[in-house]
Amino acid sequence: MNxxxxxxxxNIIIARQRFVRGEITMAELHAVVDDYLxxxxxxxxxxKAGRFTRAYILRSL
Known part of the structure; x- marks a missing residue:
């Protein structure tokens, strides 16, 4: 993988963990996912990237 x-x-995995612990907001989590998108x-x-959405990425990682 690249x-x-x-x-x-x-970065997404770490941001999701920080969100669950309450260290960051949903908006900050979405910003990390949007950067990846x-x-x-x-x-x-x-x-090719059109099938990827925030929800798809957060569920799959």
């Missing part, structure tokens, strides 16, 4: 993709996925669209294009 090292940059691993970095983004780890923006990177994904830039990397593979909007058509």
């Amino acid at each position: 090292p940059e993709a691993i970095k983004h996925r780890n 923006a990177w994904m669209v830039a990397k593979v294009g909007k058509k």
Whole structure:
């Protein structure tokens, strides 16, 4: 897997854990996921990345 993709996925996992502990807000968690989505669209294009949503990413990681 791409090292940059691993970095983004780890950031999401850490942010979700911090959200569960109450350290960050839902908006901050969504900002981390949106950063990953923006990177994904830039990397593979909007058509291929179109099936990814915030909910899909948060459920899958």
